[in-house]
Amino acid sequence: MTDNTKLLLDFGVTLIGSGVGTTIVGALFKRRFDTQLETHKALLERSGKIHERQVDALSVIYSKLEHALFYLQRLISAGKFEGEKDDKLLQGMANELSAASDEFSKNKLLLTENLRTRLDEFFNKMLLAGLDVRLMLDPMAGAERAKIWTQAQQTAYKELPPILEAIRVEARIVIHG
Numbered sequence: 001m002t003d004n005t006k007l008l009l010d011f012g013v014t015l016i017g018s019g020v021g022t023t024i025v026g027a028l029f030k031r032r033f034d035t036q037l038e039t040h041k042a043l044l045e046r047s048g049k050i051h052e053r054q055v056d057a058l059s060v061i062y063s064k065l066e067h068a069l070f071y072l073q074r075l076i077s078a079g080k081f082e083g084e085k086d087d088k089l090l091q092g093m094a095n096e097l098s099a100a101s102d103e104f105s106k107n108k109l110l111l112t113e114n115l116r117t118r119l120d121e122f123f124n125k126m127l128l129a130g131l132d133v134r135l136m137l138d139p140m141a142g143a144e145r146a147k148i149w150t151q152a153q154q155t156a157y158k159e160l161p162p163i164l165e166a167i168r169v170e171a172r173i174v175i176h177g
Helices: 003-075 086-110 113-137 139-176
Strands: none
Touching: 003 086, 003 113, 003 139, 086 113, 113 139
16 A cells, blocks of 8 residues: 555545544534433423412412402491491401412412511411401490500501511512512
8 A cells, every 4th residue: 555545545534534423422412412401491491380370379369468458447447438338348358368368378389488477477467457356346345446446457557568568579579580
């Protein structure tokens, strides 16, 4: 074999070998990259679904809590609209609070610890205020009625709105990131 033939043969083997080698290495990298891409896509899709459920739950819960607080404030307000009955307002408050509680129970695992704590605090104070209102509306309350009324007003106008605002702020952080 002459030097020129040997050089040509080496050149041909190198050219073919490097092309095949590059193709194999490229295929291996592509396979690895495709696997990682699919994994990331699946994680993003899952995170998106969880976030969507969080948004849906928080929208319902916050709306119901806002309505429940409105009913409580109407119940203990100094004046009432014509035809506005205490038992209907109390029932409206209970219905809204119950709906919010149901939604909260279904989605508790999706919410942050801080948000769950705030929601629990709101529910507890609302329930106590509801008991105060029931006592206040009881004709047997007598002399205690003014004290109970003041306590219910304190809860409805001073304690609950800041908690609801904190829930709103925390929910917006969850929703908007």
